[in-house]
Amino acid sequence: MTAHRQLPPTEQEAVKARTSMRRLSRYARRDRPLTLRVIDAEQTEPIELPAGAVAMLMDILEAMASGCGIMVIPIDAELTTVEAADILNVSRPFLIRLLEENKIPYRKVGKHRRIRLEDVMNYKEKIDEERRAILDQLVAEAQEQGVYD
DSSP states (O other): OOOEEEOOOOHHHHHHHHHHHHHHHTTOOTTOOEEEEEEETTEEEEEEEOHHHHHHHHHHHHHHHTTOOEEEOOTTOEEOHHHHHHHHTSOHHHHHHHHHTTSSOOEEETTEEEEEHHHHHHHHHHHHHHHHHHHHHHHHHHHHTTSOO
């Protein structure tokens, strides 16, 4: 499976996504599969969606309803430096510096670098944890000094 990217929806698509999400949410249950009945050309066919697919579909509809574009990437995918930089919301030169400093593992295919999505997400998690810890520390110091109550 390759990555699938959907640009931000039109206003009409966002309205359809909101309506679909609202209607589907009545039936979607956490960690439960969902059977849908598709009616097309007077034929009816039940389709059972796995629980994980139902959760992802709800997330996709929520993003579209909010006017956001989406991207679905298999967890074992290898990314280009441009794709990895986009996910981390950094410039490509900054990402390459991270790679060269061995902060994110990568491999070379010819002259091109390939980064596993899992490694990009692990780095992002680590950085997010460090930021939260620093913010918690700043808040604690501010409270000790009586600046922030």
